[in-house]
Amino acid sequence: MPHALSGDARIYWRADGDRSLPPLILGNSIGTDFAAWDPVMPRLMRHFYVVRYDARGHGASDAPAGEYTIAQLGADLDAVAIAAGLDSFDYCGVSLGGMVGMWYAANRPARLRRLILANTAPKFDPAIWRTRIATVLEKGMDSIADMAMARFFTPEFVARNGIEFQRVRNTFLSMSAPGYAGCCAAIRDLDLTSSLSAIKVPTLVLTGERDLSTPPAVGQQIAAAIDGAVVVALPAAHIAATETPVQFCDAAVEFLVDPPVETEADRYAYGLDRRKQVLGREYVEQRVASVTPFNKRFQAFITRYAWGELWTSSRFQDVERRMMVLSMMVALGRWEEFELHVGAALRAGVEAQAIEEALVQAAVYCGVPAANTGFALAGKILAKAQEDAGKDAAAK
Structure with missing residues (x-):
């Protein structure tokens, strides 16, 4: 596992995605x-080379004995950036991660390009954290787990008890109590109020409309103290990236990603590249070569909007969007388009079982006859793909 050495602690980090994309540390x-x-990684990796790390005292990072400081936690972030080979990066931090981001932007801004501060505060009542430290050191993490979850998430999210909630709760219960207490001490002693005006990088402040720990007014105060900072409120509690991942990413991507499209010509070029990626370069180039004066405007239209706007959105992953299209084509009986997208999905590495699942669901919601036709057509395309794969293997 990769670790960055920072003072007396090894900080665990990992990187995901395409190194050619702009780096983002979380x-x-x-x-x-x-x-x-x-919950947000698949979408973020469409836009960024994403580096994540465990704060000291958490996860696979070391938990040195004693109390930690915000300066130590900021130095940990710097150590991770250096270990990952990042000369510059964007940073998004939630809660304690946002406090680290504020300290880093005010004290070590050289590597930092843009900053997202989510559900955070520059100062807290120290008594809260003194009590928290004493409780976890005496009684363990499970003694405050229900309280913590009630502050992390809305009551509705907790009541659903979904996979993502269980993931966060299980992690909390497995946390090192001394390591957690060490970070509590950093928050107890925190006062970044006077440092906010020193932050000069473009900053987005995200707040949770139902956040009890860092209410929206706190986020607004942070933004007011940072020149040019903007605020976006999300309908969530404290951990919005888990509770409202689509809206969290909408805000983050809009702030961090430079628009790829400025003109309609840009949109066409962007859409054409995406169309080739989804349907296959050879097929699309054949279609473009066969454009006539009669259908030229229509082909340009679908390239700009179906491909340059809809398919380039990162709200859905490609497999999800492909299955939606296949289901719609079954429902509408658009079998030529259905066959096109089945073949494209298989060439892109989508497993036949995913297509089967979409067709079984279509049998329930679109009717058995429609699904039956879909199975027949998809089966022929799958058999041809398997035959071609066999020939390629034999040729090698």
Whole structure:
């Protein structure tokens, strides 16, 4: 496992995605490890080379004995950036991760390009954290787990008891009590109020409309103290990336990603590249070569909007969007388009079982006859793909 050495601690980090994309470092809240970012990772990796790390005292990072300081936690972030080979990066931190981001932006801004501060505060009542430290050291993490979850999430999210909630709660319960207490001490002693005006990088402040730990007014005060900072409120509690991942990413991507499209010509080029990626370069180039004066405007239209706007959205992953299209084509009986997208899905590595699942569901919601036709057509395409694969293997 990769570790960055920072003072007396080894800080665990990992990188995911395409190294050619802009780097983004994510900082987690107290009481979570970097797996808390899992709900948003597939989308973020469409846009960024993503580096995550466990704060000291958390996850696979070391938990040195004693109390920690915000300066130590900021130095840990710097050590991770150096270990990952990042000369510059964007940073998004939630709660404790946001506190680290504020300290880092005010004290070591050289590597930092843009900053997202989510559900965080520059100062807290120290008495809260003194009590928290004493409780976890005496009684363990399970003694405050229900309280923590009630502050992390809305009551509705807790009541659903879904997989993502269970992931966060299980992580919390497995946390090192001394390591957690060490970070509690950093928050107890924190006062970054006077440092906020020193932050000069472009900053987005995310707040949770139902956040009890860092209410929206706190986020607004942070933004007011940072020149040019903007605020976006999300309908969530404290860990919005888990509770409202689509809206969290909408805000983050809009702030961090430079628009790839400025003109309609840009949109066409962007869409054409995406169309080739989804349907296959050879097929699309054949279609483009066969454009006539009669259908030229229509082909340009679908390339700009179906491909340059809809398919380039990262809200859905490609497999999800492919299955949606297949289901719609079954429902509408658009069999030529259905066959096109089945073949494209298989060429892109989508497993036949995913297509089968979409067709079984279509049998329930679109009717057995429609699904039967879909199975027949998809079966022929699958058999041809398997035959071609066999020939290629034999030729090698």
